[in-house]
Amino acid sequence: MKIKSxxxxxxxxxxxxxxxxxxxxxxAIASEILAAMNRGETDEHIKADILDKYDVRxxxxxxxxxxxxxxxxxxxxxxA
Amino acid sequence: MQKLKYERPFIKKLNAGVMNKFATGNQSNPVTExxxxxxxxxITEHGSPLFVLSEKKIxxxxxxxxxxxxxxxPKVQFAWSYKTxxxxxxxxxxxxxxxxGEVVSGFEYQKAIKNGVPGNQIIFNGPGKKPExxxxxxxxxxxxxxxxxxxxxxxxxxxxxxxxxxxxxxxxNMDTGTYPLWDRFGFNYENGExxxxxxxxxxxxxxxxxxxxxxxxxxxxxxxxxEKATTKMCDLAMRxxxxxxxPIQYLDMGGGFPSTNTLKGAYLPGIDTVPSIDDFAEAxxxxxLNFGFKQTELPLLILESGRLxxxxxGYLLGTVIANKRLSDGRRALVMDFGVNTLFTSFxxxxxxxxxxxxxxxxxxxxxxxxxxxxxxxIRENVNLPLLNAGDQVVVHKVGAYNMTQxxxxxxxxxxxxxxxxxxxxxxxxSPETLEYVEAMENQVQYSK
Amino acid sequence: MSAPPKLLTIGVTGLNxxxxxxPGVAVIRSLREFYRDGLRxxxxxxxxxxxxxxxxxxxxxxxxxxxPSTGSAALLERLAEINGQEQLDVIIPNFDxxxxxxxxxxxxxxxxxxxxxxxTHAQLAARDKINLGDFGTRYHxxxxxxxxxNSVHDIDTAxxxxxxxxxxxxxxxxxxxxxxxxxxxxAFYDLSAKWGLPVIAQQYISGTEIxxxxxxxxxxxxxxxxxxxxxxxxxxxKAWAGITIEDNDLIALGRQFAAASQWKGGFExxxxxxxxxxxxxxxxxxxxxxxxxxxxxxxQNQPAAxxxxxxxxxxxxxxxxxAGKMFIRYSWDEVVDIGxxxxxxxxxxxxxxxxxxxxx
Numbered sequence: 001m002k003i004k005s006x007x008x009x010x011x012x013x014x015x016x017x018x019x020x021x022x023x024x025x026x027x028a029i030a031s032e033i034l035a036a037m038n039r040g041e042t043d044e045h046i047k048a049d050i051l052d053k054y055d056v057r058x059x060x061x062x063x064x065x066x067x068x069x070x071x072x073x074x075x076x077x078x079x080a
Numbered sequence: 081m082q083k084l085k086y087e088r089p090f091i092k093k094l095n096a097g098v099m100n101k102f103a104t105g106n107q108s109n110p111v112t113e114x115x116x117x118x119x120x121x122x123i124t125e126h127g128s129p130l131f132v133l134s135e136k137k138i139x140x141x142x143x144x145x146x147x148x149x150x151x152x153x154p155k156v157q158f159a160w161s162y163k164t165x166x167x168x169x170x171x172x173x174x175x176x177x178x179x180x181g182e183v184v185s186g187f188e189y190q191k192a193i194k195n196g197v198p199g200n201q202i203i204f205n206g207p208g209k210k211p212e213x214x215x216x217x218x219x220x221x222x223x224x225x226x227x228x229x230x231x232x233x234x235x236x237x238x239x240x241x242x243x244x245x246x247x248x249x250x251x252x253n254m255d256t257g258t259y260p261l262w263d264r265f266g267f268n269y270e271n272g273e274x275x276x277x278x279x280x281x282x283x284x285x286x287x288x289x290x291x292x293x294x295x296x297x298x299x300x301x302x303x304x305x306x307e308k309a310t311t312k313m314c315d316l317a318m319r320x321x322x323x324x325x326x327p328i329q330y331l332d333m334g335g336g337f338p339s340t341n342t343l344k345g346a347y348l349p350g351i352d353t354v355p356s357i358d359d360f361a362e363a364x365x366x367x368x369l370n371f372g373f374k375q376t377e378l379p380l381l382i383l384e385s386g387r388l389x390x391x392x393x394g395y396l397l398g399t400v401i402a403n404k405r406l407s408d409g410r411r412a413l414v415m416d417f418g419v420n421t422l423f424t425s426f427x428x429x430x431x432x433x434x435x436x437x438x439x440x441x442x443x444x445x446x447x448x449x450x451x452x453x454x455x456x457x458i459r460e461n462v463n464l465p466l467l468n469a470g471d472q473v474v475v476h477k478v479g480a481y482n483m484t485q486x487x488x489x490x491x492x493x494x495x496x497x498x499x500x501x502x503x504x505x506x507x508x509x510s511p512e513t514l515e516y517v518e519a520m521e522n523q524v525q526y527s528k
Numbered sequence: 529m530s531a532p533p534k535l536l537t538i539g540v541t542g543l544n545x546x547x548x549x550x551p552g553v554a555v556i557r558s559l560r561e562f563y564r565d566g567l568r569x570x571x572x573x574x575x576x577x578x579x580x581x582x583x584x585x586x587x588x589x590x591x592x593x594x595x596p597s598t599g600s601a602a603l604l605e606r607l608a609e610i611n612g613q614e615q616l617d618v619i620i621p622n623f624d625x626x627x628x629x630x631x632x633x634x635x636x637x638x639x640x641x642x643x644x645x646x647x648t649h650a651q652l653a654a655r656d657k658i659n660l661g662d663f664g665t666r667y668h669x670x671x672x673x674x675x676x677x678n679s680v681h682d683i684d685t686a687x688x689x690x691x692x693x694x695x696x697x698x699x700x701x702x703x704x705x706x707x708x709x710x711x712x713x714x715a716f717y718d719l720s721a722k723w724g725l726p727v728i729a730q731q732y733i734s735g736t737e738i739x740x741x742x743x744x745x746x747x748x749x750x751x752x753x754x755x756x757x758x759x760x761x762x763x764x765x766k767a768w769a770g771i772t773i774e775d776n777d778l779i780a781l782g783r784q785f786a787a788a789s790q791w792k793g794g795f796e797x798x799x800x801x802x803x804x805x806x807x808x809x810x811x812x813x814x815x816x817x818x819x820x821x822x823x824x825x826x827x828q829n830q831p832a833a834x835x836x837x838x839x840x841x842x843x844x845x846x847x848x849x850x851a852g853k854m855f856i857r858y859s860w861d862e863v864v865d866i867g868x869x870x871x872x873x874x875x876x877x878x879x880x881x882x883x884x885x886x887x888x
Contacts, residue, residue, distance in 0.1 A: 014867075014870045014874065015091060016870075022094075023094040023866060023870050023873065024092060024093050025091070025094060025870065025873070026089070026090060026091035026092065027087055027089065027090060029086075029087055029088075029089045030089040030090055030091050033089050050086075054083055054085070055083040055084065055086050060086075067088070067405070068089050068090075070405050070409070071090060071091055071409075072091075075091060075093065094576065094869065094870060094873035094874060259676075259678040259725060259726060345724055347596070347625065347700075348596060348597060348628055348629070349597065349598070351601070352632055353628070
């Protein structure tokens with residue numbers, strides 16, 4: 001999945017969508033994932049990195065990833 | 081390399097909507113145990129969902145309520161309101177503490193007798209007493225609270241062939257400034273109906289009028305309503321003595337005292353706004369004491385409090401079946417209990433706590449039950465941390481009316497345990513089974 | 529009164545200076561005028577878009593506090609946290625709906641060193657809309673005749689007693705003037721759905737709308753009473769322009785209210801003066817009005833006097849005020865950086881560093 005190119009993410013976890021004027025805050029891992037998505041990394045790559053770095057089961061991450069995409073879609077941050 | 085602690089990724093929209101003074105929050109800490117018994121252990125051993133009652137809390141509530149009244153008034157008697165929770169284990173705690181029984185049907189009357197309550201300590205209320213039930217109550221010398229003229233005439237007819245004069249009271253309804261007016265029960269004070277019923281009882285020569293009863297409503301938040309009710313009851317009692325030379329032995333002020341649950345639509349939480357039992361006791365007792373009865377002729381004060389004594393001694397444990405997002409992005413949880421089990425969720429915003437540690441990010445969500453029906457909603461909108469399938473929750477203040485009004489609908493009613501004062505967990509009602517539910521069904525012989 | 533030398537830290541709520549404004553910003557302006565540099569204002573806001581949060585010349589630092597519906601325990605916990613950072617001397621709550629909780633925790637706040645000047649729960653309840661009739665009878669105020677409507681059928685009884693037009697009022701907020709049974713029924717359904725039962729049907733009184741801002745010391749004295757006639761009224765019934773007037777009957781009414789109720793704290797009486805000159809009390813608000821800065825302009829700084837009362841200082845009642853002082857409210861678009869909004873929304877705290885008072 002790709003996020004919209006003009007989404008601004010700041011170091012302290014804020015996300016601003018200049019197209020809609022919406023602001024969001026997220027947790028640290030959300031910022032990390034957004035940054036990776038911003039760099040154009042693939043979902044698979046990002047997930048593999050998380051599994052590598054964090055203490056989480058693959059099935060749990062898979063579920064949370066689904067929910068993450070739903071959140072991004074609801075927030076209108078994903079490229080159509 | 082040690083892996084980092086994982087947290088589910090989430091983003092939250094920063095609120096830029098219209099200002100709303102009415103959003104509700106629910107600051108929650110995990111509730112991992114009840115009276116020292118871990119929630120996990122209770123569910124492992126007795127299944128989910130599960131009702132849990134605390135004997136310690138019940139006794140503490142009873143003693144606090146009794147103290148509120150008997151430190152202010154010399155003659156006080158509580159009668160346990162069976163309909164609030166008539167599991168025998170519960171009733172017997174109250175009877176042990178000294179409570180009489182207050183019943184509203186033949187079924188409840190039988191339960192009280194089986195629980196060993198002496199007949200003359202059972203108060204028989206309600207508009208639906210059958211003639212054979214009345215006869216039994218007369219034979220047992222129970223206190224019969226007459227609800228309407230038909231019942232009065234039935235009772236007089238029953239007594240025609242008896243030497244015994246049953247002890248009776250009338251239920252009085254009145255305007256106390258609260259809404260709704262419970263004028264469907266008993267005889268009205270303001271229009272003189274109550275006085276006329278009293279006259280008929282005395283004139284019949286068949287009944288002893290020993291008491292007056294009222295029950296002005298339920299979940300009454302207004303102390304002054306009890307003051308008004310007590311004044312009107314005292315006025316009737318005084319007139320019985322002076323005009324009819326029939327002194328009244330007791331005033332039964334009923335119940336209706338609220339628990340600290342939060343009613344739906346209430347703005348401030350119940351824990352802050354609900355008056356304490358001391359406030360109600362003060363209003364009722366000072367009104368009687370100041371009314372002008374002679375010290376030796378003060379009537380016995382009977383109270384039929386139910387909800388106040390049991391609500392916060394009851395918990396419902398449950399488990400998350402699924403978490404999902406609705407079409408508008410809002411989060412929803414499906415629980416393994418619904419309105420069938422937690423009937424009071426129709427009128428309360430019950431507090432729900434996670435039963436395990438959780439991360440601190442709260443999200444507004446809707447809690448649904450497992451029934452395949454759209455009305456099955458436990459909380460419309462509550463702030464909770466993200467819970468996963470299999471996580472457990474504790475619903476608070478569910479001791480009143482749930483274990484009597486629960487429905488056997490598409491599944492079984494859950495088990496009920498009581499945590500004894502000793503810390504022992506007693507299964508006081510087993511979860512229902514297919515055999516139990518089908519026990520009353522009969523085989524049909526079809527023609528083909 | 530003379531300004532104290534020490535820096536005072538005062539928490540103020542009601543920063544929603546929008547088209548149906550809370551009094552917070554006006555209260556702060558009044559305090560700033562009196563205490564000048566000796567003051568640090570801690571804004572307490574429920575929502576991240578309350579304009580006062582972003583007004584750097586008014587509010588030094590703003591904190592988010594939990595909604596009144598969360599209960600007094602959550603409020604106390606949050607205030608303790610804020611107090612740890614700010615060492616508050618006084619808090620002035622300005623919303624009707626939050627007062628119950630602030631009164632409930634005032635003793636615990638006092639233990640933390642935070643002083644208040646608030647009425648009691650009983651006083652708060654006595655002036656409630658649904659108790660206003662009893663209130664009038666008890667203290668000999670004229671209040672409009674009214675009926676409680678618990679069902680739509682009660683409208684006919686009310687109309688028989690009061691005649692149309694009627695004012696149909698919600699239990700907490702809102703009122704509609706109705707001229708016949710159909711519109712009365714519609715208003716009943718609207719308001720009962722929104723605010724619950726009972727709905728109130730009040731006698732319609734035509735005349736001049738006058739508001740009185742006052743401050744009671746809790747011992748029966750009105751420290752200040754300033755009447756204001758509304759000159760321009762918005763569609764929400766709020767004064768958009770008004771003028772102080774000289775009227776001994778109104779002053780007497782304000783004093784009588786403070787004496788009879790032993791009111792402690794700020795209050796506002798909403799009054800209708802009919803053609804005969806009779807004064808009807810339509811509502812009693814348990815806090816300062818949003819136009820309270822006009823009392824300062826007229827010579828009686830009510831918010832500053834309230835702080836003195838809260839601190840336990842002797843406050844002599846004001847004697848004179850200037851009639852003919854006018855206020856004309858206006859809207860102003862405060863421009864802020866998104867960072868401030870994000871900061872407040874996400875962390876519940878935002879310090880205004882762009883002001884020139886030297887207290888960052």
